[in-house]
Amino acid sequence: AVALPWQRVLSARRVSRIAESKLPRPYTVPLTIPPVLTPARRDDTTDYYRIVQKPFVGEILPSVKTDLWGYNGLVPGPTIVARRNRQTKVRQVNALPETHPTLGYRPWTSTHLHGSPSEPHFDGYASDLTYPGQWKDYEYPNSAEARTLWYHDHGKHHTAENVYMGLAGQYHIVDPLEDKLRLPRGKHDVPLTITDAMFAEDGSLMFDDDDRTSFFGDVILVNGKPWPVVGVEPRKYRFRLLNACLSRGMNLRLSNGQPFHVIAPDGVIVETPIRLTSLRIGMAERYEIVVDFAGITAGQSIQLVNTGVENTKDYDHTGKVLRFTVKGSATDTDFNNLPAALAPQHPAMALTPAMAKTTRRMRLRRDDTTNEWSIDNVTWADVEASGFTKLFGNPQPGDVEIWEIDSRSGGWFHPLHVHFVDFKVLSRNGGPPRPEENGAKDVVYVAEGERSVRLIMQFSKPGGTHGRYMIHCHNLTHEDHDMMIQYQIGAHHADSDPINTAPPRSGPETPL
Numbered sequence: 001a002v003a004l005p006w007q008r009v010l011s012a013r014r015v016s017r018i019a020e021s022k023l024p025r026p027y028t029v030p031l032t033i034p035p036v037l038t039p040a041r042r043d044d045t046t047d048y049y050r051i052v053q054k055p056f057v058g059e060i061l062p063s064v065k066t067d068l069w070g071y072n073g074l075v076p077g078p079t080i081v082a083r084r085n086r087q088t089k090v091r092q093v094n095a096l097p098e099t100h101p102t103l104g105y106r107p108w109t110s111t112h113l114h115g116s117p118s119e120p121h122f123d124g125y126a127s128d129l130t131y132p133g134q135w136k137d138y139e140y141p142n143s144a145e146a147r148t149l150w151y152h153d154h155g156k157h158h159t160a161e162n163v164y165m166g167l168a169g170q171y172h173i174v175d176p177l178e179d180k181l182r183l184p185r186g187k188h189d190v191p192l193t194i195t196d197a198m199f200a201e202d203g204s205l206m207f208d209d210d211d212r213t214s215f216f217g218d219v220i221l222v223n224g225k226p227w228p229v230v231g232v233e234p235r236k237y238r239f240r241l242l243n244a245c246l247s248r249g250m251n252l253r254l255s256n257g258q259p260f261h262v263i264a265p266d267g268v269i270v271e272t273p274i275r276l277t278s279l280r281i282g283m284a285e286r287y288e289i290v291v292d293f294a295g296i297t298a299g300q301s302i303q304l305v306n307t308g309v310e311n312t313k314d315y316d317h318t319g320k321v322l323r324f325t326v327k328g329s330a331t332d333t334d335f336n337n338l339p340a341a342l343a344p345q346h347p348a349m350a351l352t353p354a355m356a357k358t359t360r361r362m363r364l365r366r367d368d369t370t371n372e373w374s375i376d377n378v379t380w381a382d383v384e385a386s387g388f389t390k391l392f393g394n395p396q397p398g399d400v401e402i403w404e405i406d407s408r409s410g411g412w413f414h415p416l417h418v419h420f421v422d423f424k425v426l427s428r429n430g431g432p433p434r435p436e437e438n439g440a441k442d443v444v445y446v447a448e449g450e451r452s453v454r455l456i457m458q459f460s461k462p463g464g465t466h467g468r469y470m471i472h473c474h475n476l477t478h479e480d481h482d483m484m485i486q487y488q489i490g491a492h493h494a495d496s497d498p499i500n501t502a503p504p505r506s507g508p509e510t511p512l
């Protein structure tokens with residue numbers, strides 16, 4: 001059967017099978033903030049964390065029990081806060097069941113820290129599998145500038161299901177710059193992880209990727225709560241938006257049309273705030289925004305709404321995300337700043353086409369006979385079949401390259417993610433990038449039918465990190481079937497093989 005692109009189907013109001021009466025009315029459930037994870041131990045150089053990936057019964061819908069998988073039994077996972085240039089070591093223990101309760105597959109995992117460079121053997125390579133009963137220690141240098149990252153599962157062919165079950169959380173790198181800028185902090189610095197879900201009659205999560213095309217749930221969750229509501233003070237807030245949906249892109253705006261400022265596309269703080277009234281956010285993109293509620297009458301409500309993007313199924317309530325209710329007065333007006341000058345220029349933003357050694361082109365496509373997605377007709381299966389030697393490119397450390405993406409097929413958009421690097425979006429179809437993309441990024445929203453989205457990037461430093469890294473679509477259904485390839489920086493050495501250098505271990509854990 002030939003799968004056709006989604007049309008906007010106005011008649012489909014919902015897709016969950018659970019009784020409508022079991023869903024809360026939007027904006028009645030309070031927002032919660034995931035806890036910050038405490039290290040198991042610290043020493044001079046490193047913070048040590050232990051995370052157990054485990055099944056638990058949670059309550060996403062009020063009074064409805066749902067089987068979930070969470071990092072330490074939480075959905076989303078606990079937030080990790082790392083200091084720039086201070087190392088973290090995170091032990092990931094796979095304590096998941098031998099098979100998924102409804103889908104029946106064996107939940108191997110691989111944990112990726114998305115948004116800052118890691119060595120290949122700690123990067124969550126899709127074929128570096130940790131099986132139930134095994135554990136693996138991941139080491140992160142946290143060398144990147146202050147930013148919002150996230151950690152999530154990346155096990156081959158089941159990333160979508162594993163992330164959907166709950167294996168995703170935010171990770172922040174902080175540095176003294178933010179304090180100097182006096183940006184909102186503490187309770188005024190709020191992570192907002194957005195996902196979508198569908199529920200079966202019995203309250204369990206339904207998974208339906210419509211013939212490996214996309215997954216679109218009808219219940220919008222923020223930090224694991226359906227269409228929540230949160231009280232805010234009349235002052236500035238910093239929100240760390242993460243689109244952790246499997247396939248749903250969004251256009252976000254405030255219901256009163258109020259402008260807000262993007263301060264960090266994909267979490268990296270820009271030089272000057274970007275003023276907008278709406279923001280397109282594809283899967284895995286992060287946007288930090290500052291919203292000022294000062295001057296809003298006490299008691300008034302403002303919604304964060306989603307006006308939708310093309311080729312994404314909308315249901316009755318997928319236009320609603322979160323409601324802010326403004327309180328009478330601010331308890332604290334310190335760190336209430338949005339300076340006109342933020343961070344120094346990020347090195348990626350200083351790259352120019354004249355510096356590039358090579359331009360590489362890639363085509364995003366779909367094979368309608370096999371329902372497989374590919375990049376330049378290559379899939380992850382091809383990479384595996386080559387003994388992991390097949391490469392999209394082999395830049396040397398320090399090289400600058402332009403990658404030009406062509407997605408002429410239409411009918412779907414693809415948020416393309418390149419591991420390891422921060423890139424600059426040079427142009428879209430000959431024109432400029434979108435305003436919100438004006439900063440260093442690691443995911444680019446390649447829209448329907450775009451014939452040329454150009455990125456420029458530099459691969460580590462001369463003498464720096466080398467090895468193999470993935471490139472893939474962050475529509476997780478596309479990624480799993482099988483829209484993922486790899487490139488290699490410099491040489492491939494035994495000291496940085498993604499699979500063999502730091503394999504997972506079985507049996508009793510050693511002390512952390």
Ligand code: C2O
Pocket residue numbers: 112114152154284417419470472474
């Ligand atoms: Cu967020 Cu390769 O992934």
Ligand code: CU
Pocket residue numbers: 112113114115417418419420
């Ligand atoms: Cu990544």
Ligand code: CU
Pocket residue numbers: 373412413414415473474475478479483
């Ligand atoms: Cu895709």
